[in-house]
Amino acid sequence: MVKNTSFDPDRLVLTKNDLLEFCDRVLKKWNKTPDKNTNNILAMTAVKASIVWTDDESLKAIWSEIIRWVFELLYENAFSKGNPDNVNWSSVMKKLKDKK
Numbered sequence: 001m002v003k004n005t006s007f008d009p010d011r012l013v014l015t016k017n018d019l020l021e022f023c024d025r026v027l028k029k030w031n032k033t034p035d036k037n038t039n040n041i042l043a044m045t046a047v048k049a050s051i052v053w054t055d056d057e058s059l060k061a062i063w064s065e066i067i068r069w070v071f072e073l074l075y076e077n078a079f080s081k082g083n084p085d086n087v088n089w090s091s092v093m094k095k096l097k098d099k100k
Contacts, residue, residue, distance in 0.1 A: 016059060023048040
């Protein structure tokens with residue numbers, strides 16, 4: 001059996017329709033309280049429109065960067081909320097710097 005080593009978790013494998021379905025789910029949630037989410041609904045509608053007219057290769061490039069960025073933020077956030085006495089901050093910051 002050959003092991004697939006080409007998997008890259010930062011590479012977008014979702015389709016344009018997957019991204020649009022995500023936008024629709026968020027819009028459906030926010031439309032339950034439109035007065036509270038007016039600006040969010042407007043912004044997500046703009047995101048959805050940009051997905052519709054953007055070509056697949058550009059979507060992959062853009063959303064791959066967004067995914068990388070979100071994972072970095074989650075990583076940074078997790079360490080910032082941890083116990084600072086138990087974290088080697090220099091190694092954490094080096095990892096983050098090396099990712100950029």
